[in-house]
Amino acid sequence: MAPVKNGRVLFNSVPEGFPEPGKTTVYDASQTIDPDTVPLEGGFLVKVLELSIDPYMRGRMRAPEKKSYSPPFALGQPLVSHGVGVVLRSEHSKVKAGDHVYGMLEHQNYIVKKDLFLLQTFENPNKLPWSAFIGVLGMPGKTAFMAWREYSQAKKGETVFVSTGAGPVGSLVIQIAKSQGLKVIGSAGSEEKVQFMKEIGADVAFNYKTTNTAEVLEKEGPIDIYWDNVGGETLDAALDAASLGARFIECGMISGYNTGGAPVKNLANVIGKSISMHGFIVSRLEEKHSAAFFAEIPPKVASGEIKYREDKYNGLETVGDVLLAVQKGTNKAKAVIHVADE
Amino acid sequence: MAPVKNGRVLFNSVPEGFPEPGKTTVYDASQTIDPDTVPLEGGFLVKVLELSIDPYMRGRMRAPEKKSYSPPFALGQPLVSHGVGVVLRSEHSKVKAGDHVYGMLEHQNYIVKKDLFLLQTFENPNKLPWSAFIGVLGMPGKTAFMAWREYSQAKKGETVFVSTGAGPVGSLVIQIAKSQGLKVIGSAGSEEKVQFMKEIGADVAFNYKTTNTAEVLEKEGPIDIYWDNVGGETLDAALDAASLGARFIECGMISGYNTGGAPVKNLANVIGKSISMHGFIVSRLEEKHSAAFFAEIPPKVASGEIKYREDKYNGLETVGDVLLAVQKGTNKAKAVIHVADE
Numbered sequence: 001m002a003p004v005k006n007g008r009v010l011f012n013s014v015p016e017g018f019p020e021p022g023k024t025t026v027y028d029a030s031q032t033i034d035p036d037t038v039p040l041e042g043g044f045l046v047k048v049l050e051l052s053i054d055p056y057m058r059g060r061m062r063a064p065e066k067k068s069y070s071p072p073f074a075l076g077q078p079l080v081s082h083g084v085g086v087v088l089r090s091e092h093s094k095v096k097a098g099d100h101v102y103g104m105l106e107h108q109n110y111i112v113k114k115d116l117f118l119l120q121t122f123e124n125p126n127k128l129p130w131s132a133f134i135g136v137l138g139m140p141g142k143t144a145f146m147a148w149r150e151y152s153q154a155k156k157g158e159t160v161f162v163s164t165g166a167g168p169v170g171s172l173v174i175q176i177a178k179s180q181g182l183k184v185i186g187s188a189g190s191e192e193k194v195q196f197m198k199e200i201g202a203d204v205a206f207n208y209k210t211t212n213t214a215e216v217l218e219k220e221g222p223i224d225i226y227w228d229n230v231g232g233e234t235l236d237a238a239l240d241a242a243s244l245g246a247r248f249i250e251c252g253m254i255s256g257y258n259t260g261g262a263p264v265k266n267l268a269n270v271i272g273k274s275i276s277m278h279g280f281i282v283s284r285l286e287e288k289h290s291a292a293f294f295a296e297i298p299p300k301v302a303s304g305e306i307k308y309r310e311d312k313y314n315g316l317e318t319v320g321d322v323l324l325a326v327q328k329g330t331n332k333a334k335a336v337i338h339v340a341d342e
Numbered sequence: 343m344a345p346v347k348n349g350r351v352l353f354n355s356v357p358e359g360f361p362e363p364g365k366t367t368v369y370d371a372s373q374t375i376d377p378d379t380v381p382l383e384g385g386f387l388v389k390v391l392e393l394s395i396d397p398y399m400r401g402r403m404r405a406p407e408k409k410s411y412s413p414p415f416a417l418g419q420p421l422v423s424h425g426v427g428v429v430l431r432s433e434h435s436k437v438k439a440g441d442h443v444y445g446m447l448e449h450q451n452y453i454v455k456k457d458l459f460l461l462q463t464f465e466n467p468n469k470l471p472w473s474a475f476i477g478v479l480g481m482p483g484k485t486a487f488m489a490w491r492e493y494s495q496a497k498k499g500e501t502v503f504v505s506t507g508a509g510p511v512g513s514l515v516i517q518i519a520k521s522q523g524l525k526v527i528g529s530a531g532s533e534e535k536v537q538f539m540k541e542i543g544a545d546v547a548f549n550y551k552t553t554n555t556a557e558v559l560e561k562e563g564p565i566d567i568y569w570d571n572v573g574g575e576t577l578d579a580a581l582d583a584a585s586l587g588a589r590f591i592e593c594g595m596i597s598g599y600n601t602g603g604a605p606v607k608n609l610a611n612v613i614g615k616s617i618s619m620h621g622f623i624v625s626r627l628e629e630k631h632s633a634a635f636f637a638e639i640p641p642k643v644a645s646g647e648i649k650y651r652e653d654k655y656n657g658l659e660t661v662g663d664v665l666l667a668v669q670k671g672t673n674k675a676k677a678v679i680h681v682a683d684e
Contacts, residue, residue, distance in 0.1 A: 059614070068614050231610065245626075253610045263605040268573065268595045270621030272401070272410050277619040279612035284587075 003032040009107035009319040011073040014063050018258045018327055021320030024061060025079065033110045035088055043114040044090035048105055049342060051083040052134035053322045053335040055229070058257040078106040079319065082139050084130045085111070086342055087121075095121060102133050107319055109340065126302035130342075135334045136301055136308040140168035143251060143282045145297060146289040148176055148227075151249050151278040156181035158224035161217060161241070163234050165202060166193035168308065168334035169251060173227050175200050175306055185220050187213060187234070189329045196333070200307050208234070217241035231255045232262025239266040239275070248277040258327055309333035345374040351449035351661040353415040356405050360600045360669055363662030366403060367421065375452045377430055385456040386432035390447055391684060393425040394476035395664045395677040397571070400599040420448040421661065424481050426472045427453070428684055429463075437463060444475050449661055451682065468644035472684075477676045478643055478650040482510035485593060485624045487639060488631040490518055490569075493591050493620040498523035500566035503559060503583070505576050507544060508535030510650065510676035511593060515569050517542050517648055527562050529555060529576070531671045538675070542649050550576070559583035573597045574604025581608040581617070590619040600669055651675035 008028045015024040035045060060073045060080075073079055083105035090096050094116060103119035105111065113119065122133065135141060154160070160177045164170045165186025177184050178201035186202040188194055189209050197205035204220050206213075214237040217223060222243035228235055231253025238248070256262035270277060300306040311332040313322050316339055325331040350370045357366040377387060402415045402422075415421055425447035432438050436458065445461035447453060455461065464475065477483065496502070502519045506512045507528025519526050520543035528544040530536055531551050539547035546562050548555075556579040559565060564585035570577055573595025580590070598604035612619060642648040653675040655664050660679060667673040 235609075250612045253613060256610055261607050261610055263607045264609050265603050265605050267577075267606050267609075268598055268603055270592045270619060271595060271623075273621065274623050274626055275621045277612060277621075279615065279617045279619075281613075281616050284616055 003034040004109075005029055006031045006033040006109050007316045008078045008109075009316050011061065011075055011077060011079055013075070015058075015061055015258075019058065019061060019320070019323045021324055025320040025323060027317050027320065031108075035110060038110075038112060040089060040091045040112060041114070042091050043112055044092045044095045045088045046085035046101060046105065046111045046113055047088050047342075048083055048085045048107075048109055048111065048339045050131045050134055051105065051107060051316075051319070051337040051339055052081050052138065052140075053319065053326050053337060054081065054140065055252055055254050055257065055326055057081060057323065058254075058327055078108050080104050080106055082134045083339075084133050092116075100124065100130070102138065107316060109316065126298055128298070128302060131310055131312065131336045131338065132301060132308070134336065135168045135310060136172060136306065137298055139282060140334065141172055141297060141308075142286065142289075142293055144169045144172035144176065145293050146282060146285040147249050147251060147278070147280050148173060149289050149292065150280070150285055151247055151276075152177075152225050153247055154180050154182055154225060157183075159183040159185065159221060159243075160225040160227060161185045161187070161221070161223045161238055162202075162227040162229075163187050163208075163238075164189075164229040164252075164254070164329075165197045165205065166309075166333065167229065170227065170229060171196070171200055171308065172306065174202050177225075178202075182225075183220075185216065185223070187216075190332075192332060196309060213237045214240065222246075225249065227251060229254060232264065235264055236266040239264075239269040242269060242273050242275055244273050246273060246275045248275055250277055250279040254327070254329075310336045312336045312338050314338050345376040346451075347371055348373040348375040348451050349658045350420045350451075351658050353403065353417055353419060353421055355417070357400075357403055357600075361400065361403060361662070361665045363666055367662045367665060369659045369662065373450075377452060380452075380454060382431060382433045382454060383456070384433050385454055386434045386437045387430045388427035388443060388447065388453045388455055389430050389684075390425055390427045390449075390451055390453065390681045392473045392476055393447065393449060393658075393661070393679040393681055394423050394480065394482075395661065395668050395679060396423065396482070397594055397596050397599065397668055399423060399665065400669055420450050422446050422448050424476045425681075426475050434458075442466065442472070444480065449658060451658070468640055470640070470644060473652055473654065473678045473680065474643060474650070476678065477510045477652060478514060478648065479640055481624060482676065483514055483639060483650075484628065484631075484635055486511045486514035486518065487635050488624060488627040489591050489593060489620070489622050490515060491631050491634065492622070492627055493589055493618075494519075494567050495589055496522050496524055496567060499525075501525040501527065501563060501585075502567040502569060503527045503529070503563070503565045503580055504544075504569040504571075505529050505550075505580075506531075506571040506594075506596070506671075507539045507547065508651075508675065509571065512569065512571060513538070513542055513650065514648065516544050519567075520544075524567075525562075527558065527565070529558075532674075534674060538651060555579045556582065564588075567591065569593060571596060574606065577606055578608040581606075581611040584611060584615050584617055586615050588615060588617045590617055592619055592621040596669070596671075652678045654678045654680050656680050
């Protein structure tokens with residue numbers, strides 16, 4: 001086989017506010033690779049099939065001196081995110097050609113990997129689309145399932161409010177909460193997303209851009225659990241509408257990611273209402289809840305009992321635009337970059 | 343016995359910022375009572391000995407339509423707070439003359455009580471001063487002991503930061519944390535309070551008015567536990583200095599009590615650092631931890647192993663000024679109103 005293009009998406013500069021396609025990230029098509037002959041040096045060659053674009057990635061687009069839970073992207077190097085690939089060739093004892101790998105993958109067409117660091121091979125007995133493994137069966141799905149198990153203390157008849165309830169995390173939270181007999185209030189930023197939340201069982205679904213969150217919660221609350229993907233004013237409204245002993249699961253605060261943080265004013269409610277607020281990083285919950293996740297979720301996805309949606313984009317060239325869409329919330333569902341067919 | 347003065351401290355108007363002695367509360371000496379003949383109607387007569395002035399009382403000085411965990415004070419009626427009294431006469435089957443009662447008492451010299459609602463009789467086998475029962479052995483002491491047991495998950499060698507570490511709650515937290523082998527950083531608002539924190543074992547004690555909190559925590563942290571009595575900027579500094587998996591015990595946010603709330607900007611650290619933040623109301627922890635508290639703390643107070651300090655004021659006439667002092671932090675230690683000798 002002759003050398004082929006090995007396209008890459010490079011982290012080019014630190015965004016000041018929102019990411020800027022072509023500036024903060026650039027698509028680079030200058031490299032080539034010969035998949036048949038590229039030296040593996042004891043490793044293996046991965047062809048990237050699907051890549052995930054997630055809200056948290058904004059946090060990695062930062063200057064290296066700023067500390068956070070995930071390392072910053074390296075300037076001039078490819079972005080990295082959760083993805084699925086297929087192994088084309090291998091000299092590694094634990095990996096063979098034809099295996100599929102899930103984990104952190106560079107944003108490029110072909111990658112020579114030395115080992116399975118931040119990667120694992122996996123089976124797909126239910127013949128689900130590969131992209132499902134970066135959504136409902138991947139990090140977002142685990143985030144919803146594991147943190148709900150760890151922190152919600154959900155009881156039948158309670159009320160939960162889920163912000164960004166049409167996203168890959170929020171939509172699974174809604175379905176789990178409904179299956180446990182809770183009243184579910186969900187918010188999202190478009191009529192189409194509101195429609196999807198209703199389809200998956202939300203008792204109350206509203207568009208926060210056209211409906212006042214505090215008014216909805218005043219009417220439909222108080223809320224016993226708040227699943228926060230947003231922070232800022234939405235968190236303030238939830239604090240005001242919380243019941244005594246409420247649990248707040250802090251999954252994300254996207255309202256502040258591109259503005260240097262969104263101040264919260266109503267935090268004193270934490271004391272007055274005995275609220276427990278739990279931040280978490282899903283990787284710290286994996287060991288405890290992985291077995292339950294894989295026993296419960298894949299069969300329900302395969303049977304259709306658990307629904308999920310994807311917003312699929314074709315090719316690495318689209319990554320910059322999709323990164324921005326996810327930060328602005330203009331994507332329609334879980335953002336997936338379809339990099340290549342198998 | 344001839345009728346005697348029955349002085350009262352009345353809630354007179356809702357403060358807009360800080361309480362104003364003589365305006366938001368007034369001392370009223372117009373009533374008299376004859377302790378020998380006042381009708382008890384099946385109840386009992388309490389002579390008030392000691393009353394507590396606590397930071398949370400600002401929250402009760404509010405308009406009645408505003409909801410919170412403790413009911414608002416009634417305009418035109420006496421303030422109510424934790425106190426100790428002695429029973430002079432009784433027609434109640436569970437109370438006899440000479441008993442001492444602890445609990446919620448009106449700010450007046452003599453009170454006819456119908457029943458033991460929010461009150462209990464108690465013994466004082468170690469002959470401790472009555473005022474100890476509204477401080478280290480009362481609500482503030484229980485607050486420190488019970489919330490620490492419930493939420494700290496303290497491990498030897500960890501670091502805790504205690505704000506208002508010279509107060510009745512903070513100073514007990516410091517002593518408990520030291521006894522469990524933690525490194526303790528304490529802050530307070532005067533050199534005298536700093537000295538007291540050192541005396542009770544704080545490894546690092548500083549005056550937040552003359553020393554930058556964030557700089558101290560940067561140097562002495564990261565912190566695994568934050569005991570928050572302050573909120574606002576101090577909480578922001580603690581969020582920045584927290585370690586992965588830190589526990590924040592939200593006991594109070596006095597920095598916002600008189601200003602309509604102090605915004606918090608660094609809350610996204612809750613996610614990035616997997617922080618759990620626990621608001622609480624001590625009455626909800628009593629059932630679980632009362633036995634341990636009474637087994638452990640009174641003997642240690644009697645032996646001097648646990649130290650406490652009081653800032654004692656004489657007479658109901660001082661209540662208005664002391665309320666303000668506690669909100670401003672100009673009191674020197676746990677504020678106690680000595681209403682009468684036994």
